[in-house]
Amino acid sequence: MSNKDFYRQTFSAVRPSDEAIEGIREMTAEKKRGIRLAPVLALAACVVLVLTAAIGTNAITMRMKPMDNSFSLSVYAMDKKGNVTRGEDIVRDGVFQSNTKLTFKWESEELTGSDCAVYTDYDTGFYIESDYVESVTYSCDSGCFNYQNYADDSGCIQINECTPDDEGTPYATSITVLYPEGREAHEVYYYPKKAIDTLLKTKNDDYTRLEGDTIKISVKLRSGEIVRKSIKTSFDKGGYMQMEYK
């Protein structure tokens, strides 16, 4: 038998699940229903938008009123079920107002599951919001960063240091986020690459031995002042990542 026949025979037997195919039919059926529901949903969306705008304006005003060199640093993690752990620190005159210790839930049950794929779903991010920030540089030793740029302006991100893995996927070990006037919202994701690579290679469930990291955040304010913060990460017995402000 030729290699082509051998390959085709084997892979012709591999099929997507019936559920996945049925899912496509359901999703396309929903889209059809969506057209009929569009006017009602549009009205509902308007109401939500108005409410959100009102709430959002209040929140930002409350945050930014006191000082002209303040900014808020939010650190958060979302697990696969959408549960969010979030910590927020207000920085005034270059001083962080709290020394927070946060524990981020890792889907440890999934990691040790035996009847399905192992998922290391991770969504740990930083979000710095201010009118007074010029740029923020994030760097780390054994993890990497990605970002979500709401302003859809990729020019706001500079990759400073990047390490490709075996397959050439770039991992940014240091990035700088620029904050031009009028562009405030950037989320930066942190991914504990070395720890997860170790876990995937060894299937070791002793999470406390996984590599921790030090994430350094350097915030340059428009006044020229630079505020630095380090966040130390580690893993507890349950596989939950700890982040501790230093």
Added chain:
Amino acid sequence: MTENEFEKALSRNSQRLFLIALSYTNNPYDAEDVMQNTFIKLWSSNNAFDSEEHMDKWLTRVCINECKDVFRRLFRTRSVPLERAYDYPVNDKHFNIDLFNAVSSLSKRERMAVHFFYYEDLSIGEISEMTGIRESTIKSLLSRARKKLKEKLGDDWTDEQ
């Protein structure tokens, strides 16, 4: 596009797109997501296709782009399959688990080159056009992959190109 046309496209391409996505992602769950997103894009598109072949090529390109998005979303989801994680047809007499595992152990780009060459029956030039990877790179990926498959499969994998 009518529902009938969509159903035909689904039955003609679902397995094919799933396998292309599997060759990129090496993960059946991600591959199913990619396949689903590709068909949703077909349903939502207003493209007028000249022929079934035209539509199938368009679907392949969309599928490849969706696969690339999976890697862009790497930071949000990482997964690794366990043994017996997915309902592979291990009892099917045509399914060779050794070949399947040997292909799974190739690098992402080697898997993709092998799949387009051996399953989709594309020429090196066509693979290059479809994936945006240079022909010389495709040749060297295929050469490396063949060597690895030969090492793992022995006489089951012949020396032919």
